[in-house]
Amino acid sequence: MDYDIKIAGGEIVDGSGRARRPGDVGIKDGKVVALGDAPGAATQTIDAKGMIVSPGFVDVHTHYDAQVLWDPMLTISPWHGVTSVVVGNCGFGVAPTRPEHRDLILRTLERVEGMSLAALKAGIGADWPFETFPEYMDALDRQPLGINVAVMVGHTPVRLSVMGDDSTTRAATGAEVAEMKKIVAEAMAVGAVGFATSVSKVHIGYSGRPVPSRLAEFGEMLEIADAVGKSGHGIIHYNVGRDPRWQEYEELHRMSGRPVIWTALLAGSLGPNSHRPQLAKSRELIARGLPIYPQGACRPIQIEFNFRSPVVFDTFASFERLRAANSDDERRAVYADPAFRARVKLQMAGRGPDDQWFMGKEVEGDTRRAMFRNLVISSARDTALVERKLVDVAKERGVDPVDLMFDFAGQDLLMKMRANVLNFEEGEVREIVQDPNVLIALGDGGAHMSQLCDACYATHLLGHWVREDKAITLEQAVHQLTQRPADIFGLKDRGRLAVGLPADVVVFDPATVGAGKLERVHDLPAGEDRLISRPRGVKAVIVNGVPLPEPGTPPKTPSGKLLRQRA
Numbered sequence: 001m002d003y004d005i006k007i008a009g010g011e012i013v014d015g016s017g018r019a020r021r022p023g024d025v026g027i028k029d030g031k032v033v034a035l036g037d038a039p040g041a042a043t044q045t046i047d048a049k050g051m052i053v054s055p056g057f058v059d060v061h062t063h064y065d066a067q068v069l070w071d072p073m074l075t076i077s078p079w080h081g082v083t084s085v086v087v088g089n090c091g092f093g094v095a096p097t098r099p100e101h102r103d104l105i106l107r108t109l110e111r112v113e114g115m116s117l118a119a120l121k122a123g124i125g126a127d128w129p130f131e132t133f134p135e136y137m138d139a140l141d142r143q144p145l146g147i148n149v150a151v152m153v154g155h156t157p158v159r160l161s162v163m164g165d166d167s168t169t170r171a172a173t174g175a176e177v178a179e180m181k182k183i184v185a186e187a188m189a190v191g192a193v194g195f196a197t198s199v200s201k202v203h204i205g206y207s208g209r210p211v212p213s214r215l216a217e218f219g220e221m222l223e224i225a226d227a228v229g230k231s232g233h234g235i236i237h238y239n240v241g242r243d244p245r246w247q248e249y250e251e252l253h254r255m256s257g258r259p260v261i262w263t264a265l266l267a268g269s270l271g272p273n274s275h276r277p278q279l280a281k282s283r284e285l286i287a288r289g290l291p292i293y294p295q296g297a298c299r300p301i302q303i304e305f306n307f308r309s310p311v312v313f314d315t316f317a318s319f320e321r322l323r324a325a326n327s328d329d330e331r332r333a334v335y336a337d338p339a340f341r342a343r344v345k346l347q348m349a350g351r352g353p354d355d356q357w358f359m360g361k362e363v364e365g366d367t368r369r370a371m372f373r374n375l376v377i378s379s380a381r382d383t384a385l386v387e388r389k390l391v392d393v394a395k396e397r398g399v400d401p402v403d404l405m406f407d408f409a410g411q412d413l414l415m416k417m418r419a420n421v422l423n424f425e426e427g428e429v430r431e432i433v434q435d436p437n438v439l440i441a442l443g444d445g446g447a448h449m450s451q452l453c454d455a456c457y458a459t460h461l462l463g464h465w466v467r468e469d470k471a472i473t474l475e476q477a478v479h480q481l482t483q484r485p486a487d488i489f490g491l492k493d494r495g496r497l498a499v500g501l502p503a504d505v506v507v508f509d510p511a512t513v514g515a516g517k518l519e520r521v522h523d524l525p526a527g528e529d530r531l532i533s534r535p536r537g538v539k540a541v542i543v544n545g546v547p548l549p550e551p552g553t554p555p556k557t558p559s560g561k562l563l564r565q566r567a
Helices: 099-112 117-124 133-142 155-168 174-189 217-232 246-256 276-285 317-324 328-336 338-349 364-371 390-397 401-411 426-434 457-468 474-481 482-489
Strands: 003-012 021-028 031-038 042-046 050-055 057-059 082-087 148-151 195-196 237-239 260-265 292-296 301-306 377-378 418-422 504-506 514-521 530-536 538-543
Touching: 003 148, 003 504, 021 457, 031 418, 031 426, 050 133, 050 328, 050 474, 057 457, 082 246, 082 538, 099 117, 133 148, 133 174, 133 426, 148 276, 155 174, 155 195, 174 195, 174 217, 174 338, 174 377, 217 246, 246 276, 246 292, 260 276, 260 328, 276 292, 292 538, 317 328, 317 338, 317 390, 317 401, 338 364, 377 390, 401 530, 457 530, 474 482
Parallel strands: 003 042, 003 050, 057 082, 082 148, 195 237, 237 260, 260 292
Antiparallel strands: 003 021, 021 031, 050 504, 301 418, 377 418, 504 538, 514 530
């Protein structure tokens, strides 16, 4: 046969942003060998009439660092057309990790990325197949990966590995910075695609402490950026939370000579229309030739939380005691304490010093109170409460909503509520999606799995923002999902359909593509739960020339690759 697979009769959108064109795609030995005209015969033919044929989507903001060790398919991302992911975002990961720090790094991931500690321990097991970053890369190389994986080295595990428990309490010494720089240089040498860090105030780790990267002085970051630059490849990912640090972005780029990607540019992060000056500044930097790119999201940031880990309140000073609690009995005692309740009520009402705690901006207090007023009960023992607003139930019962919430918490720490946190004003989000300088990402696959599910952002972008809203064209959306992230991250042979390149391909129906409603399933290790979204309109996903099976079915021939990057 001329081809292993022939995709016939579709419209090709090659990832470049150019207009679609009719044609066939021929695939042989894992590569695209014919594009447009493919007259030969094939072992398998996919009828793509009425369909779009595009490159596989490249998701550059995931947290599958641990999940890949037990779920090499990295579900649910490939269900929605993702064929390549980048892990290690926000400075988090599992390597390097000394044996004595394993519990600390898992508790950090539990707290900061909403991962189930029981699932992490059961999934990875007691005998980790790595300690250093190079050993972690080798472990992934041995995995039967379902899709392609690229890895950033994270500041938090690097700092914890060098400084131990002190990494959460103090600045590093010169010798410690030198050791971190050496570890990052070693990671880049074995193919890391970049270095990631975070100073975001919402990133709180084990025992309510800041994650290690937040204790780093900026000079430490510059030294590590120098190591990235000397490798000759890679990017720097900088999570700053809500308040951009323009001068630091430029300094990191000057030190390294590498692209800087910052997180996150979101609607409402600093009040109504606060995204506009951030978009304008980003345009200015890029016009000056500086490769400094904001990451944005195309979905509302909704978080479902329980009262064992009420992550949406992590930026509230009044919740300090709660963050430090290490047992359910301690948490119940805090929730029942009248002094704790009184402090939270002051903050919700916009009175007292706590209201100014987060960045000292009154508008932020307004944002927090709006979030509280819109809390929805999403799971409860009393099913009559489900999908009702907390404030409405409190009004009916004639009680303060703060008291009602904490009464619920004392009765059931696993009761769930849903909060609209950011990025939910459609008009503002539209402007972010339409700006070609924004890197659309923030799917967070592998993180917050029982709280949110945005790993379906690619099909949501195509269904909502392209077909329904018409904010951008299909060609622009595919470019944002494929070639643009691949180019920025230096994934040179991904994100495009071209003869000679690996055959990562998605076939989808533009008339029906989209993300299904969220469902709760219990398929994680130890029977833990997560939210999933099933795709609509995705006919075929091909990774390195091998079609993936239906969602939820393991592949017979895993074809993903570890994408080691070299200068």
